[in-house]
Every structure is written in structure tokens, then in C-alpha cells.
Amino acid sequence: MGSIGEIGGAEMVLDVDETIFVAVSEEVERSRTTVLWAARNFSGKKICLLYVHRPVRPASWTQKKLVGGTFRKHAVKVIERVDKQKVDEIMDSYLRLLSQAEVQTDKLCIAGQNVEEGIVELIARHNIKWFVMGAASDKHYSWKMTDLKSKKAIFVCKKAPDSCHIWFLCKGYLIFTRATNDVSNNRQTMPPLVQLDSDTETRKSEKMESSYMRRRLRYWRSLLEQDGEKDTGQSEREKVEPRATSNVSSGSGSSFGEPVGPEPPAGPEPSGPESARLDTLTTPDIEEKKREGNVAREVHRYDKAMHDIGQSERTVYGEARNELKEDDSTMEALCKAKALEGLCIKELSRRKKLEELLEKEKDEVNRVIEQNNGFMKKLQMVEGDNLKLERQIRRLQDLEKEHGEKFDTAMELLKSFRQKRDEIRIDHENAMKEVNALKRLIKGKTVESGSEMLDYSFMEINEATNEFDPSWKLGDGKYGSVYKGSLQHLQVAVKMLPSYGSQNHFEFERQVEILSRVRHPNLVTLVGTCPEYRSIIYQYIPSGSLEDCLSSTNNNVPALSWESRIRIASEICSALLFLHSNVPCIIHGNLKPSKILLDSNLVTKISDYGISQLIPIDGVDKSDPHVDPHYFVSGEMTLESDVYSFGMILLQLLTRRPLSGVLRDVKCAVENDNISAVLDDSAGEWPVARGKKLANIAIRCCKKNPLNRPDLAMVLKFIDRMKVPEVPSSETSSYSDQKAPRRPPSHYLCPIFQEVMKDPLIAADGFTYEAEAIREWLANGHDTSPMTNLKMEDCNLIPNHALHLAIQDWQNQW
Numbered sequence: 121m122g123s124i125g126e127i128g129g130a131e132m133v134l135d136v137d138e139t140i141f142v143a144v145s146e147e148v149e150r151s152r153t154t155v156l157w158a159a160r161n162f163s164g165k166k167i168c169l170l171y172v173h174r175p176v177r178p179a180s181w182t183q184k185k186l187v188g189g190t191f192r193k194h195a196v197k198v199i200e201r202v203d204k205q206k207v208d209e210i211m212d213s214y215l216r217l218l219s220q221a222e223v224q225t226d227k228l229c230i231a232g233q234n235v236e237e238g239i240v241e242l243i244a245r246h247n248i249k250w251f252v253m254g255a256a257s258d259k260h261y262s263w264k265m266t267d268l269k270s271k272k273a274i275f276v277c278k279k280a281p282d283s284c285h286i287w288f289l290c291k292g293y294l295i296f297t298r299a300t301n302d303v304s305n306n307r308q309t310m311p312p313l314v315q316l317d318s319d320t321e322t323r324k325s326e327k328m329e330s331s332y333m334r335r336r337l338r339y340w341r342s343l344l345e346q347d348g349e350k351d352t353g354q355s356e357r358e359k360v361e362p363r364a365t366s367n368v369s370s371g372s373g374s375s376f377g378e379p380v381g382p383e384p385p386a387g388p389e390p391s392g393p394e395s396a397r398l399d400t401l402t403t404p405d406i407e408e409k410k411r412e413g414n415v416a417r418e419v420h421r422y423d424k425a426m427h428d429i430g431q432s433e434r435t436v437y438g439e440a441r442n443e444l445k446e447d448d449s450t451m452e453a454l455c456k457a458k459a460l461e462g463l464c465i466k467e468l469s470r471r472k473k474l475e476e477l478l479e480k481e482k483d484e485v486n487r488v489i490e491q492n493n494g495f496m497k498k499l500q501m502v503e504g505d506n507l508k509l510e511r512q513i514r515r516l517q518d519l520e521k522e523h524g525e526k527f528d529t530a531m532e533l534l535k536s537f538r539q540k541r542d543e544i545r546i547d548h549e550n551a552m553k554e555v556n557a558l559k560r561l562i563k564g565k566t567v568e569s570g571s572e573m574l575d576y577s578f579m580e581i582n583e584a585t586n587e588f589d590p591s592w593k594l595g596d597g598k599y600g601s602v603y604k605g606s607l608q609h610l611q612v613a614v615k616m617l618p619s620y621g622s623q624n625h626f627e628f629e630r631q632v633e634i635l636s637r638v639r640h641p642n643l644v645t646l647v648g649t650c651p652e653y654r655s656i657i658y659q660y661i662p663s664g665s666l667e668d669c670l671s672s673t674n675n676n677v678p679a680l681s682w683e684s685r686i687r688i689a690s691e692i693c694s695a696l697l698f699l700h701s702n703v704p705c706i707i708h709g710n711l712k713p714s715k716i717l718l719d720s721n722l723v724t725k726i727s728d729y730g731i732s733q734l735i736p737i738d739g740v741d742k743s744d745p746h747v748d749p750h751y752f753v754s755g756e757m758t759l760e761s762d763v764y765s766f767g768m769i770l771l772q773l774l775t776r777r778p779l780s781g782v783l784r785d786v787k788c789a790v791e792n793d794n795i796s797a798v799l800d801d802s803a804g805e806w807p808v809a810r811g812k813k814l815a816n817i818a819i820r821c822c823k824k825n826p827l828n829r830p831d832l833a834m835v836l837k838f839i840d841r842m843k844v845p846e847v848p849s850s851e852t853s854s855y856s857d858q859k860a861p862r863r864p865p866s867h868y869l870c871p872i873f874q875e876v877m878k879d880p881l882i883a884a885d886g887f888t889y890e891a892e893a894i895r896e897w898l899a900n901g902h903d904t905s906p907m908t909n910l911k912m913e914d915c916n917l918i919p920n921h922a923l924h925l926a927i928q929d930w931q932n933q934w
């Protein structure tokens with residue numbers, strides 16, 4: 121037990137028998153394995169951390185500067201505090217480390233500039249018996265390591281008191297043990313886990329001891345037996361023992377190998393003064409002397425024996441030491457072997473895992489190889505296919521090249537063909553123009569008699585309708601679309617007939633031929649046709665249809681007067697009668713107010729006559745009240761069918777009522793002699809008698825039985841009788857003063873003569889002139905236009921039939 125002033129001044133009590141002191145460095149990591157080794161191997165013992173702290177002393181603090189100053193005192197205090205704090209921190213770290221090992225802990229700290237000296241001093245001061253310290257830093261460790269590397273360790277090993285047992289460790293492995301010479305003590309207090317070392321030592325010691333003691337005791341026994349036989353007293357033994365004791369004790373301070381004094385000379389008898397004295401002695405003296413001589417010899421033998429024993433002990437002790445050293449090595453080897461075994465086990469398990477992994481890897485590799493082989497096969501196949509494809513591509517490329525060349529040639533040909541086609545087309549157009557011009561020229565003479573009409577090419581119609589401009593479209597009927605157009609300064613309506621259900625080209629031309637011969641002031645003039653595209657070209661009637669007039673709700677548009685209505689009825693009847701009397705007879709087949717066009721003078725112009733024969737359609741709209749109901753029985757359009765339709769128009773002219781139920785209402789009004797009730801007020805004040813007559817005619821025309829329907833000639837007579845000069849009105853100015861000469865439209869006048877043309881001819885400048893005037897102009901050697909004064913391309917003159925017809929119509933009305 122002992123006590124020491126710790127850093128910080130506190131004192132502590134140490135039980136050096138039960139405490140293992142472990143030298144620790146400033147860095148916990150460097151001493152970690154050593155501390156843990158101690159905790160592991162000395163269970164039940166207290167672990168005291170021994171730390172020699174080197175206090176901080178800045179080099180700049182020279183003795184001269186600091187001596188006696190208050191600053192120095194203060195600085196020293198600060199440093200001490202810092203040092204203590206640091207030491208506490210270090211110790212705390214170690215204590216934390218040991219707290220897991222569940223061992224009793226303590227700490228012993230001392231301040232000093234030299235660590236190894238501090239350690240040795242502490243061992244000596246506290247009589248420390250068990251001490252553990254590092255043999256070298258961990259990085260020096262190798263399994264072959266047996267020597268101390270650390271200077272501190274070497275110093276402590278050499279200088280520490282022999283009573284201290286020291287274990288030197290490196291990286292947690294016991295490298296070297298410095299055993300104490302106090303073997304018995306070792307045995308008593310040796311920690312269990314290092315008992316192997318100690319036991320070995322103890323066994324060796326016991327072996328040596330017992331051997332020594334046995335021999336020694338045997339010797340003493342024999343000596344004493346001899347003494348007893350010769351009856352020697354205690355005084356003689358006492359003479360011998362002190363010598364022997366002194367000799368033995370002289371060797372006990374050090375090792376067993378100390379020499380035991382000079383060896384007495386060998387020989388059976390002693391010589392010199394003592395033997396001379398034997399001669400003068402009496403027998404008892406002589407015997408006494410003999411006995412003394414014997415004792416002396418025995419003592420000499422004893423001394424010699426003791427010397428031998430000493431020699432033997434030295435030898436044995438040397439052997440024992442060697443054996444102890446060997447045992448240390450063995451222990452170390454065992455530890456290493458144990459460690460190696462642990463490592464081996466770990467390695468084996470690692471190896472096993474690695475082997476398992478390797479197996480898995482092998483399987484994976486095999487799988488990948490198989491997959492790879494599969495891929496390779498596929499790749500080979502693909503490569504084969506690729507080669508085939510490449511060959512095909514090359515062939516296709518050759519073909520493409522070949523076809524490209526052919527294509528280029530074909531394109532060249534196509535280009536040249538197109539060029540030729542365009543040339544031919546132009547030639548054709550020109551030829552057609554010439555043919556048409558010639559035709560017109562030839563026909564011109566017959567047109568005057570009103571029996572011929574003109575053919576137009578598609579190009580001409582296309583041009584006339586501004587390429588069928590949608591904004592020029594007049595409407596869509598069941599017999600096709602109608603476009604407004606301009607043909608040779610004449611406004612026309614081009615009806616594009618559908619191709620379905622039509623007769624062949626010749627039949628179409630034949631029918632059109634029939635229609636073209638029909639001329640009547642109340643029929644829309646058929647200007648021409650385009651057989652190529654099944655188009656019929658009519659004179660354009662600008663003022664809309666009877667349907668527009670009757671259905672208009674616009675107050676600004678004047679309503680038709682009853683006189684106009686009777687006149688229109690007469691005109692319709694007249695035109696129908698004319699169509700029916702034509703050879704062959706022409707049935708309108710689709711008569712209704714939308715087909716009764718009105719020109720600017722409200723003169724009736726029936727359109728679409730004969731179209732139903734031209735384009736027979738599959739079904740007629742049953743809901744159309746203008747259609748003869750008998751048609752739906754017989755399926756045939758007859759003259760009477762037109763009469764029926766005319767009757768329906770009469771009813772509308774009279775009443776301007778919706779057609780459904782109008783016949784019933786009018787019949788009722790007539791029967792009730794109350795025709796005024798149904799007459800249209802907007803027409804003015806109807807003469808009731810005329811209204812009633814007209815209503816009766818209408819009712820008769822609408823008889824269900826066609827045979828009961830009246831003859832149109834008779835109807836016309838009746839209606840004509842009803843006609844009276846119409847009441848002049850501001851709205852119907854053209855009719856307002858019928859007796860006064862009407863001013864002709866300007867385009868009816870010849871630009872040269874300024875008179876209404878009788879024989880209008882179109883010159884190359886596009887203007888229409890009176891035949892006589894323009895011929896005279898040309899005959900006088902003019903090659904320029906009388907209107908523009910520009911040179912005309914040629915002197916050809918083409919009859920303007922459309923204008924001629926229009927003028928004729930106008931003159932007829934007048």
C-alpha cells in the first residue's frame with residue numbers, strides 16, 4: 121500500500137497486491153489494445169491507469185522573462201489548470217473505454233518531463249508488483265516480434281525494480297514478459313490468465329527447490345546421523361552450521377549462481393601443524409583429534425558438497441531460467457497460436473463464404489457463358505441474315521439505280537408527253553374555237569330563224585363561271601348546281617347537270633337539240649350547251665323568281681299587283697301551251713314558283729322546261745304539293761301534270777297562302793261565294809268576279825282526275841280576257857306607262873349606229889356591233905377597234921345570238 125500526490129494535489133491509496141498498473145500514453149488509440157488486454161486478462165483485479173503527463177512549457181518562456189513576475193504565477197496557474205483539464209480528459213476517455221469491461225478502475229497520474237523515468241519512479245515509489253505497458257507502437261507489430269522496440273519500454277524493463285512483474289504488449293499481443301525473481305510471490309498473486317506463465321515458473325521453481333532441498337536435507341541427515349553415531353554435541357553442530365549458514369546466506373542475496381567461497385583442498389587427511397600436533401597428544405586426545413579430523417573432513421566434504429550443490433543449483437537455475445524463457449515463448453506462441461486459430465476460424469468462415477460466393481459467381485458465369493453462347497449463335501444467325509440482307513440491299517440498290525434511271529427516262533418521256541399534250545390541248549382548244557366559230561358562223565344564219573343553238577367547250581364555261589367560283593353559284597337544285605356566268609358579254613346561268621341516270625351522249629344531245637329549238641318570250645332562252653360536261657347554258661334572269669316575290673316579307677319590295685298576277689298567269693299558261701304544242705311535245709314536269717323567273721320588267725320566264733325528260737330521276741318528292749298526285753299513281757308525267765302544277769301556282773297567285781290546305785280553303789270560299797276572304801290583300805283590291813273566275817280555273821286545274829282538268833288553250837282564253845291594263849305604280853315603273861316607248865338597255869344599242877341592233881355581231885375587240893355598221897367599218901379598210909382604237913387580231917365577226925334573242929324578247933314585250 122502506498123500513497124502519492126496526484127496531479128491536482130489529491131492523495132490516493134493504492135493496493136499494489138490487487139492492482140494491475142497499466143501505463144497509458146496521451147493518445148487513447150495508441151494504448152487502447154494494451155488497456156483492453158489488461159482488462160481482459162486480469163479479471164477480478166483492479167486496473168489502475170498510470171500516466172506520466174508532460175506539462176506544456178512554451179519555449180518562449182525563458183527563465184529570465186518569467187522569474188518573479190506576477191504574470192508568471194498567473195501563467196503557471198493557467199497552464200496547470202489546462203494540464204489538469206487535459207489529463208482529466210485523457211483519463212476520462214480511458215475510463216469510458218474500461219467501463220465496458222466492467223472492471224474496477226483507478227488512475228495514477230504524475231507530471232514529469234521524462235515519461236520512462238516517471239514510470240520507473242512510480243513503480244519504485246509504490247512498490248508496484250504488476251505492471252503492463254506497450255512494447256512498441258502497433259505499426260511495428262509482426263507475428264515474429266519478440267523484442268521491445270519502444271525506448272520507454274526498454275528503459276522500464278531495465279530500470280524498474282526486480283520485484284515488479286512486467287508484461288510488454290504490442291497491438292494487444294503479449295510480446296515479452298519480465299518476470300520477478302520473487303517466484304513464490306508471483307505464484308500467490310499471479311493473475312489467472314497469465315497463470316500459465318507463472319505456473320510454469322512456479323513448477324520450475326518448485327522443481328528446483330525440491331531437488332535442492334532434498335539433496336540438502338539428505339546431506340544434513342547423513343551429517344547428523346554421523347554426528348549422532350559419534351555422539352557429537354550441539355556445540356560441534358553450532359560450529360559447523362554458522363559457517364555453512366554464512367556460506368549459504370552469502371549466496372542468497374543474489375542469484376543461485378554465486379560462488380560459495382573457496383573450496384577446501386582435496387585429500388584424505390589434513391597436513392601441516394594440526395597433524396604434527398597429533399603426535400604429542402594422548403590416546404583420548406588422539407581420538408579426540410581424530411574425531412575433530414573426521415569432523416573437519418566432514419565439514420570439508422560438506423563444503424565441497426555445498427559447492428557442488430551451488431554449482432548444481434546454478435546449473436539448474438540457469439536451466440530453469442532458460443525453461444522459463446522457453447515457457448514465455450511457448451505462452452507467447454500459444455497466444456499467437458490462439459490468435460492465429462481465431463484468425464484461422466475467421467478466415468475459414470470467410471473462405472467458406474467466399475467459396476460459396478465463388479460457387480454462385482461460377483454459376484452466374486456459367487449462366488452468362490451459356491447466355492453468351494446463345495447470343496453468339498443468334499449473332500451468327502443474325503450475321504448470316506445480315507449478309508443475306510446486305511446482298512439483297514445491294515441487289516435492291518442496283519434495282520433502285522436501274523429503276524431510277526428508268527424513272528428518269530420515264531419522267532423525261534412524261535415531260536415531253538405533257539409538253540406535247542399541252543401543245544395538243546392548245547391546238548385542240550384553238551381548233552375547237554375555230555370549229556365553234558365556224559359552227560356559229562354557219563349556224564348564225566339558221567339562228568335567225570330561231571332553230572339552232574351553240575356548243576361551248578368546258579374551258580369556255582370554266583372561264584365564264586370564273587372557274588366555278590362558289591360566290592357565283594345561284595343555287596343547288598335536284599337537277600344540279602346553277603352558276604352565274606358571262607359568255608361573250610352576255611350574262612348566263614350555267615346549269616351543271618348530274619351524270620347519273622342520264623342517257624348516253626347522243627340521247628342528251630338529241631334532247632338538248634329539241635329544247636334548243638323552243639323559242640318563246642316566256643321561256644328562258646337556251647343559249648347553248650356543253651355536251652362535254654353535260655351543261656346547259658340559259659339566259660340569265662336577274663330579278664329572281666315568282667317564289668321570291670310571293671314569299672318575300674320585305675316591305676321595301678313591292679308586292680305583285682293583282683293585274684301583274686293575272687298577266688303572269690297568262691304568260692305561264694301561254695308558255696305551257698307552247699311547250700305542250702311543240703313537236704315533240706315538251707312536258708315541263710317540275711313546274712313551281714321557283715321555276716317562274718321574272719325579268720326586270722316582271723315578265724315571266726319559265727326555266728328548266730323539259731329537264732325532267734333530259735335527266736330522269738328516280739323519285740319525285742311526294743311532299744311537294746305542286747306535283748300531280750296522279751303521278752304517284754301512274755308514275756308518269758303527263759301534260760295534265762303540268763296543268764295541275766299550274767293550278768297550284770294560280771292558287772298561290774290568288775291567295776299567297778301556304779300550299780297545304782289552300783285548295784280546300786279556296787274551294788270553300790268559292791262555294792260560300794266569299795272569295796274575297798282568301799284573296800291576297802297585298803295584290804290590291806281584286807275584282808271579286810275575276811278573282812272568283814281565276815279561283816274556279818285553279819280548282820279545275822287541280823282536279824284529282826287528270827281527265828277532269830281543263831284544256832290550257834281554253835284556260836288561256838279565259839285568263840286573257842281577264843287581263844286589263846295594269847294600274848301604274850311607282851314600284852312597277854316598267855309597267856307604269858306601258859303605252860310610252862321604253863328606253864332600250866344600252867347594250868342593245870350598236871356602239872356605231874346607237875340604234876337597237878337587229879343583227880348583233882361580235883368583233884375581234886370583244887364588242888358587239890350591228891352587222892351592217894361593223895362590216896362597213898372593216899370594208900373601209902379599218903383594222904382597229906371602233907371602240908378602243910387598238911389593232912384587232914383579225915376581221916372575223918361572230919353572231920351574238922344571246923344578245924340577239926334578248927333584243928328580240930325585249931322587242932316582243934314592247
Ligand SMILES: Nc1ncnc2c1ncn2[C@@H]1O[C@H](COP(=O)(O)OP(=O)(O)OP(=O)(O)O)[C@@H](O)[C@H]1O
Pocket residue numbers: 594595596597598599600601602613644658659660661662664665710714715717727728
Ligand atoms: N336562268 C336563270 N337565271 C337566273 N337565275 C336562275 C336561272 N336558272 C336558275 N336560277 C336560280 O338558280 C336556283 C336554282 O335553280 P334550280 O332550277 O337548279 O333549282 P330549284 O328550282 O331551286 O329546285 P329544283 O331542285 O326543283 O330544280 C333557282 O332558285 C334560281 O334562283
